[in-house]
Amino acid sequence: MGIKKISKDGFSGLIEGLIAETTVIGVQSKGDKFVYDLLGSSANLRLDYDVTILPPKKYFLQPAEILLRFDGEKYEAEFDDEEFVLVGVHPYDMIAINQIDKLYSEDNFDSHYMRRRENATVIACDVARASENVFASSMGTATVSEGFDILLTDIGDFYVAESATDKGEKLLGKAEGVSTAEDEDLKAREKIQEENKKNLNKHKLGCKPSELPGLLEKAYNHPIWEELGKKCFSCGSCNQVCPTCYCFNVQDEVNWDLKSGTRKRVWDGCLLDGFTKVAGGHEFRKSRADRIKHRIYRKGKYVPEKIGGEIACVGCGRCVGACLTDIANPVKIYNRLIEDIGIGK
Amino acid sequence: MSGRREDRSIYQPELATVRDRKMLNETELYLRLSMDSGVLEYKPGQFVEVSVAGIGEAPISISSSPTADDGFELVIRRVGNVTNAIHKLQTGDKVGIRGPYGKGLYPVDEVKGKDLIFICGGIGLVPQRSFIKYVLANRGEYGQVTIFFGTKTVAQRLFASELSEWDKLEGVEVKETVDKPEEGWGGEVGVITTLIDKIDKDIRDAMIFACGPPVMYKFVLLALEEKKVKAKNIYLNLERKMKCGVGKCGHCQMNNYYVCIDGPVFCYSKLKDIPEAI
Ligand SMILES: Cc1cc2nc3c(=O)[nH]c(=O)nc-3n(C[C@H](O)[C@H](O)[C@H](O)COP(=O)(O)OP(=O)(O)OC[C@H]3O[C@@H](n4cnc5c(N)ncnc54)[C@H](O)[C@@H]3O)c2cc1C
Ligand code: SF4
Numbered sequence: 249m250g251i252k253k254i255s256k257d258g259f260s261g262l263i264e265g266l267i268a269e270t271t272v273i274g275v276q277s278k279g280d281k282f283v284y285d286l287l288g289s290s291a292n293l294r295l296d297y298d299v300t301i302l303p304p305k306k307y308f309l310q311p312a313e314i315l316l317r318f319d320g321e322k323y324e325a326e327f328d329d330e331e332f333v334l335v336g337v338h339p340y341d342m343i344a345i346n347q348i349d350k351l352y353s354e355d356n357f358d359s360h361y362m363r364r365r366e367n368a369t370v371i372a373c374d375v376a377r378a379s380e381n382v383f384a385s386s387m388g389t390a391t392v393s394e395g396f397d398i399l400l401t402d403i404g405d406f407y408v409a410e411s412a413t414d415k416g417e418k419l420l421g422k423a424e425g426v427s428t429a430e431d432e433d434l435k436a437r438e439k440i441q442e443e444n445k446k447n448l449n450k451h452k453l454g455c456k457p458s459e460l461p462g463l464l465e466k467a468y469n470h471p472i473w474e475e476l477g478k479k480c481f482s483c484g485s486c487n488q489v490c491p492t493c494y495c496f497n498v499q500d501e502v503n504w505d506l507k508s509g510t511r512k513r514v515w516d517g518c519l520l521d522g523f524t525k526v527a528g529g530h531e532f533r534k535s536r537a538d539r540i541k542h543r544i545y546r547k548g549k550y551v552p553e554k555i556g557g558e559i560a561c562v563g564c565g566r567c568v569g570a571c572l573t574d575i576a577n578p579v580k581i582y583n584r585l586i587e588d589i590g591i592g593k
Numbered sequence: 594m595s596g597r598r599e600d601r602s603i604y605q606p607e608l609a610t611v612r613d614r615k616m617l618n619e620t621e622l623y624l625r626l627s628m629d630s631g632v633l634e635y636k637p638g639q640f641v642e643v644s645v646a647g648i649g650e651a652p653i654s655i656s657s658s659p660t661a662d663d664g665f666e667l668v669i670r671r672v673g674n675v676t677n678a679i680h681k682l683q684t685g686d687k688v689g690i691r692g693p694y695g696k697g698l699y700p701v702d703e704v705k706g707k708d709l710i711f712i713c714g715g716i717g718l719v720p721q722r723s724f725i726k727y728v729l730a731n732r733g734e735y736g737q738v739t740i741f742f743g744t745k746t747v748a749q750r751l752f753a754s755e756l757s758e759w760d761k762l763e764g765v766e767v768k769e770t771v772d773k774p775e776e777g778w779g780g781e782v783g784v785i786t787t788l789i790d791k792i793d794k795d796i797r798d799a800m801i802f803a804c805g806p807p808v809m810y811k812f813v814l815l816a817l818e819e820k821k822v823k824a825k826n827i828y829l830n831l832e833r834k835m836k837c838g839v840g841k842c843g844h845c846q847m848n849n850y851y852v853c854i855d856g857p858v859f860c861y862s863k864l865k866d867i868p869e870a871i
């Protein structure tokens with residue numbers, strides 16, 4: 249697949265064309281923040297954004313989605329087969345999606361998620377502006393090399409556009425204003441990416457991401473978990489905004505006829521009370537300290553063990569801003585552990 | 594229907610028909626079911642998700658042995674929404690089934706020739722019964738079988754006539770205890786560990802299988818330690834909240850293990866490295 253460049257006008261035209269024929273979701277401003285939403289005009293697209301409130305995961309694993317419909321005793325699986333284009337995915341969010349792709353396709357193939365993933369065309373873009381709490385540079389997630397169909401890098405009047413799939417190639421083929429990316433364009437892109445690898449770093453992790461599982465190996469009984477547990481409200485916001493959280497609950501809804509209805513899955517969070525509670529009242533992970541620990545271990549050790557070592561915190565910084573009591577920042581936790589117990593063997 | 598995995602949902606229940614039902618006591622319902630399409634193939638220790646449209650699903654252990662050829666059996670305690678709805682099912686009714694799930698890690702082949710001790714607390718007898726019946730169907734391949742069964746009250750006992758049938762078999766011994774005895778009770782009195790404490794032979798080479806409420810395990814493990822049983826000879830059948838059964842929803846996780854896909858039966862030597870397990 250190739251790397252080309254496309255004029256900004258050409259790209260706007262491409263988006264307008266897509267809006268006319270399919271569902272296009274893109275990053276737009278909302279107050280002084282940014283969100284993914286249905287795009288009505290290319291003029292509303294804000295590829296210069298810093299971070300969105302919620303990650304783009306919500307288009308693949310929806311906050312509430314129908315898994316099945318039932319009528320009497322008959323069940324029928326429901327799949328969402330609408331094609332859509334998702335524009336503006338930052339590298340760290342792309343990497344989070346790539347991770348969930350693995351988790352939802354391995355072992356037991358989740359076709360509800362995977363079909364949405366197949367129906368999507370993803371236009372990613374390199375970060376143009378660092379958000380307040382991003383630490384992707386620390387996590388090695390400031391740039392991305394796979395998962396997208398097209399990756400854009402803003403180099404002034406043009407975007408460098410790398411297509412990684414047939415879908416992406418075809419789409420660029422339709423656009424106007426596309427030309428060969430010259431050496432200087434590629435250099436300009438490389439410069440931006442190299443800078444992002446250093447500068448998307450508002451919180452600096454004191455070790456390599458690959459050293460985190462080893463660090464956690466030794467931190468299970470550290471006092472920090474109790475300290476944080478005392479401050480946590482158990483509100484689940486840190487789960488809610490996280491691009492790599494993928495736990496869910498399942499609920500049935502019955503129609504007026506009391507016969508037919510839907511079985512839905514809805515986002516759930518391991519910080520919430522009741523997440524592990526069974527009939528009879530026994531709760532397996534009752535203390536907040538244990539739940540905070542679980543979140544950090546899941547991101548830094550358990551999920552990595554399932555997906556080949558990649559750390560399941562991509563440094564988007566959303567949880568840092570979402571936590572009212574300012575305890576969710578993974579870097580602060582890791583750095584404290586490094587300080588207290590060190591990373592060596 | 595095409596066979597593409599993309600066209601199938603791992604959350605889609607298949608229909609089964611209730612062939613037989615009876616109440617075993619006040620709260621526990623016995624069901625014998627058969628799948629409407631084909632046979633459910635399973636191993637001792639596996640479970641199914643039972644689905645009631647409009648209410649939800651509940652993970653329920655398979656209580657019959659795979660050696661049985663007339664469907665499969667479940668025993669359901671009435672404790673909440675889904676289990677209440679399951680209790681309303683009548684013979685001939687349809688119910689949704691997904692599974693079987695879990696690895697069903699009873700070491701069916703590894704323990705051949707060994708003495709087996711089953712420690713069952715209350716409804717913990719239900720999953721164990723699958724392996725017990727499997728062992729009894731292949732009697733010659735296993736050593737002495739001891740079954741401990743403890744309930745709070747006499748009224749909560751399960752499969753009482755089956756237990757006394759088993760007790761009559763050569764090389765099988767059944768011992769029962771209740772927390773609160775009543776007139777005419779001939780078994781032991783006290784929690785299940787009383788039965789373990791009273792074992793008067795060397796059980797270091799026996800294989801132990803335990804299933805019961807979460808609080809039971811700590812005490813059973815202590816009692817077994819007294820008897821010098823090694824961790825590798827002990828298997829525990831764990832319960833957790835489950836919302837999917839297929840390793841996705843996250844509810845059943847204990848440290849880096851998922852009880853639904855890695856268990857629910859675990860060797861205690863493995864559980865020792867899982868602080869959230871017991
Ligand atoms: C592997 C496994 C095997 C089991 N085998 C049996 C069995 O053979 N017989 C039997 O009677 N019970 C068994 N249980 C327990 C049974 O699944 C619960 O009692 C049942 O899910 C309760 O659901 P409810 O809707 O009736 O209760 P509610 O209290 O109304 O349920 C509330 C919610 O919590 C969840 N939940 C509550 N308790 C449990 C639980 N213990 N395990 C998982 N999810 C729970 C339910 O999914 C539901 O969403 C087993 C549990 C597990 C994990
Ligand atoms: S843990 Fe926090 S910083 Fe890491 S990916 Fe999740 S929301 Fe982003």
Ligand code: SF4
Nearest residue numbers: 480481483484486571
């Ligand atoms: S956002 Fe903060 S207060 Fe809320 S659950 Fe997470 S750590 Fe606790």
Ligand code: FES
Nearest residue numbers: 837838842843853
């Ligand atoms: S029950 Fe959902 S992950 Fe185990």
